[in-house]
Amino acid sequence: MKKYSKHVFFTLLFLLAFYSTFSNVTNLSVTDFDEWLAAKFNSASLDGSALEDKNQELDEKSLNVKKAKQRYVSSSVIEAVQTLEDSIDLTQYSSHEVTATGYTAGIESTGKTPEHPNYGITFSGVNVKRDLYSTIAADLDLFPIGTVLFIPGYGYGVVADIGGAIKGNKLDLYFPTVEEVYDQWGKKTIDVYVIEKGSGELTEEDLEKLNQNEALQVFRSQMKQ
Structure with a gap:
């Protein structure tokens, strides 16, 4: 008897929890459901306008549930922006x-000060840039000028420069300040991916066109983090 009572108790708890969840999700109560059944089975006793009003009330509640779900999905998508x-x-x-x-x-990397006529100008002739497509230095025998690489943790890099110590499988990635070099990068051994092999030339117009790619503008804010 005691075991049976315990079973009944837990069954009632389960039904109560189920009703609570159902009510919260659908925004319908037992009273609403009873009224809907009554309206269906007793439609002959209701005039057309009363029946229509009751059905409209239930439809509106269902619509509110759908709208709430849509807002939830939309919010989740916004919060899960791709990198x-x-x-x-x-x-x-x-x-x-x-x-x-x-x-x-700067002078710490290139030996040039801002007063130098070639300050900030790469071997290709374009100005250094940190953007969706940034200027990088490479061994031109491996990666010709204009080669586009994807560098995990850095983004797209376009080979525009060279360096005395940049030989073989070495890259130099441009950052605007020394602090950013140390805080965001330092030195890493990684796999980079060749998106497009360069022709040996690169212009400011080429670089600007890459950085104006509309499909990538959503990621621009990530460059500032």
Whole structure:
């Protein structure tokens, strides 16, 4: 008897929890359901306008539930914005293991001060840039000028420069300041992916066109984090 009572108790708890969940999700109560059944089975006793009003009330509640679900889905999508790296299928590109360091246009990396006539100008002739497509330095025998690489953790890099110590499987990634070099990069050995091999030339117009790619503008804010 005691075991049976316990079973009944837990069954009642389950039914109560089920009703509570059903009521919260659908916004319908037992009273609403009873009234709906009564309206269906006793439609002959209701005039047309009364029946229509009751059905409209229930339809509105159902619509509110649908709208709430849509808002939830929309909110979830907004919160789950992809990263640039997640948006690319890197398996379709050839990869190379490289040792990548960071550099700036300043005297600590290039020996040039802002007063130097060639300050901030790369070997290709374009100005250094940190953007959706940033200027990087590479060994031109491996990666010709204009080669587009995807560098995990950094983004797209376009080969625009060279360096005395940049030989073989080495890259130098441009950052605007020394602090950013140390805080965001330092030195890493990673696999980079060849998106497009360069022709040996790169212009400011080429670089600007890459950075104005509309499909990538959603990721621009990530560059500022």
